[in-house]
Amino acid sequence: RKEVEQDPGPFNVPEGATVAFNCTYSNSASQSFFWYRQDCRKEPKLLMSVYSSGNEDGRFTAQLNRASQYISLLIRDSKLSDSATYLCVVAPQPRGYNKLIFGAGTRLAVHP
C-alpha cells in the first residue's frame, strides 16, 4: 500500500458544481497535512494546510479524519480556473521537512 493515495481522476465537472477529493494516508502518527495545487506544466503551490478542526478558505474546505486516516478537499461553485491537479502532502513527524510525502495527485477538469 502506498503511504499516501489519491484517486488520479480526472474529475470532470461543470462550472458551478461542488466536487470533493479524498486522500488516504497509511501512517497513523502523521502530524501535518496539506493540499497543493499544480497547474499543467507548472510547479506545485500551497493551496491550504489542513487543521484537525477543519478549515475553510473561500470556496475551499479542507478536513481531516484521523480515525479513518484521510483528508479531504471540497471545492464549491467550481470555476474554470480551478482546473488543475491537487496534490495531497503528509508530514509524518514534527519538523520532518525532508520526510514530506506527496500523493500522485487528483486531476480536476472544470468545463463550461
Place this chain on the structure above:
Amino acid sequence: DVKVTQSSRYLVKRTGEKVFLECVQDMDHENMFWYRQDPGLGLRLIYFSYDVKMKEKGDIPEGYSVSREKKERFSLILESASTNQTSMYLCASLSGKSYEQYFGPGTRLTVT
C-alpha cells in the same frame, strides 16, 4: 515576492553525459530540496539540504549528487546520465518557520 529559479526549463542530454541542474532562491531559506516528478508516482525526494555544505539523502539518491556552497544555491548533479533519469526535476525551498515549500518552475530533462 518569493522566488525560486532553475537554470533550465528544458534539457536534452545523451546517456553518459554529466548534467548540472542549478536552483537559486532569494528568500534566505535554510532548507532546500531536489525532487523528481514522474506520472503516477508523485514527487520523490532526491536530496535535501538544511544548511550550507549540509546535505541528506532522500528516497532516491542513487545516480545523483548535490552541492550547496552558498545558502541561496543548490545544485543537482547527474554524474553519468541514464535514460531512466528522464523526468521533471523540481527544486524547492522552505524557511523552517512553516511547512510551506516554494517550488521552482521545474526542469524537464530528457536523456537519449
